[in-house]
Amino acid sequence: MNESMALEDKYLLPTYEKFPFVLDRGEGCWVWDENGDKYLDLYGGHAVAAIGHSPAEVTAAISKQAAKLLFYSNLVYNRARAEAAKALVDFCGEAGSQVFFCNSGAEANENAMRIARSVTGRAMVVVAEGGFHGRTAAAIAATGLKYRKGLAGLGADIVHVPFGDLDAAEAALEGAAAFLLEPIQSVQGATTATISYLQGLEALCRKSGALLIFDEVQTGLGRVGAPSARHAFGARPHMQTFAKALASGVPAGAVLVSPEAAAKVKPGELGSTFGGGPLACVAISATIKAIVDKKLTENAAKMESLIRSTFKFPQITEIRGRGLLLGLVLDRPSKAVRDALLAKKILVGGADDKSVIRLLPPLTVGPAEIGLLRGALAEIFAAESVAA
Numbered sequence: 001m002n003e004s005m006a007l008e009d010k011y012l013l014p015t016y017e018k019f020p021f022v023l024d025r026g027e028g029c030w031v032w033d034e035n036g037d038k039y040l041d042l043y044g045g046h047a048v049a050a051i052g053h054s055p056a057e058v059t060a061a062i063s064k065q066a067a068k069l070l071f072y073s074n075l076v077y078n079r080a081r082a083e084a085a086k087a088l089v090d091f092c093g094e095a096g097s098q099v100f101f102c103n104s105g106a107e108a109n110e111n112a113m114r115i116a117r118s119v120t121g122r123a124m125v126v127v128a129e130g131g132f133h134g135r136t137a138a139a140i141a142a143t144g145l146k147y148r149k150g151l152a153g154l155g156a157d158i159v160h161v162p163f164g165d166l167d168a169a170e171a172a173l174e175g176a177a178a179f180l181l182e183p184i185q186s187v188q189g190a191t192t193a194t195i196s197y198l199q200g201l202e203a204l205c206r207k208s209g210a211l212l213i214f215d216e217v218q219t220g221l222g223r224v225g226a227p228s229a230r231h232a233f234g235a236r237p238h239m240q241t242f243a244k245a246l247a248s249g250v251p252a253g254a255v256l257v258s259p260e261a262a263a264k265v266k267p268g269e270l271g272s273t274f275g276g277g278p279l280a281c282v283a284i285s286a287t288i289k290a291i292v293d294k295k296l297t298e299n300a301a302k303m304e305s306l307i308r309s310t311f312k313f314p315q316i317t318e319i320r321g322r323g324l325l326l327g328l329v330l331d332r333p334s335k336a337v338r339d340a341l342l343a344k345k346i347l348v349g350g351a352d353d354k355s356v357i358r359l360l361p362p363l364t365v366g367p368a369e370i371g372l373l374r375g376a377l378a379e380i381f382a383a384e385s386v387a388a
């Protein structure tokens with residue numbers, strides 16, 4: 001075994017299943033291991049590297065900021081924080097929306113639930129089965145997947161209803177503070193809500209006085225071929241949560257709050273030492289600027305069309321998702337095909353739905369890289385039929 005792998009295995013808790021190589025550097029859609037071998041990264045560091053790996057815009061911005069002021073808390077004003085919040089509101093929010101910065105997706109969801117509870121004065125949060133919202137207490141209680149196992153004591157004030165079922169949502173929303181939902185359930189397998197479900201949920205929330213929260217940790221910031229799922233599905237949530245791509249890999253999370261809900265948040269209710277720190281904030285501004293300037297949202301939509309029109313394999317029974325958050329559903333478990341792609345030095349993701357290959361590439365991905373994946377799948381499927 002390689003020395004770096006042995007060191008990690010010795011000193012870190014064995015909580016993750018890892019790709020069997022040691023990553024050294026990355027650029028655009030490509031990463032290199034310690035031996036200098038090059039991999040096409042269509043997993044994007046789990047949807048983080050939206051503008052590519054180690055993008056020059058972000059590395060320059062954080063180097064400059066680090067030399068100027070590495071950190072000060074939220075007790076002082078800071079230009080970098082102001083500009084990052086404006087960039088997020090301008091790109092994903094609406095006039096009058098306001099931002100709370102934190103450090104991760106789980107924290108963003110915790111804070112969104114907290115805001116909903118204090119704004120409505122109610123306790124219950126309704127979530128959809130199959131969603132993934134993070135690993136901290138309320139976020140894991142809201143997560144409707146296997147990850148909640150063994151945590152029975154948590155989440156007395158969270159109720160799970162079937163994804164897509166408006167009647168169940170209506171019954172559960174009676175007296176509830178919020179409905180928290182991933183519009184595309186990525187970890188589950190890119191299971192995608194219908195527009196009528198999302199718009200129906202919005203209407204039910206407004207009727208019952210609950211707040212609608214979209215977990216946009218994966219769907220946000222251009223990935224779905226629109227600035228966010230709110231834009232892609234035409235539904236207006238009271239809050240959206242962001243992380244992953246937000247600062248291109250510098251830890252950052254955010255709750256984007258609509259004007260009507262923001263007006264009811266009281267001073268002192270929320271807080272975070274590191275959230276909104278200057279380093280993350282310059283990375284957020286540089287990331288959003290690159291997504292807008294390079295028209296990466298439009299590219300995500302174009303690459304989705306290319307994949308849908310050219311991945312015509314009998315082994316792929318369905319393509320779920322939107323933009324560059326896609327699930328290729330196979331007619332068998334996806335593991336062997338993912339392993340065969342890895343042998344060809346192409347990284348893709350799995351999902352809780354074992355038949356799914358998840359694609360979450362940088363939004364800078366182009367026809368050449370999509371063609372490499374298509375060609376690799378063609379070879380793998382052809383070899384299987386020879387073997388069969």
Ligand SMILES: Cc1ncc(COP(=O)(O)O)c(C=O)c1O
Pocket residue numbers: 103104105106107109132133134135182186187215216217218243244
């Ligand atoms: C949709 C969604 N929400 C929340 C989270 C949690 O984010 P984090 O790991 O930054 O806490 C994830 C992480 O994969 C996610 O996919």
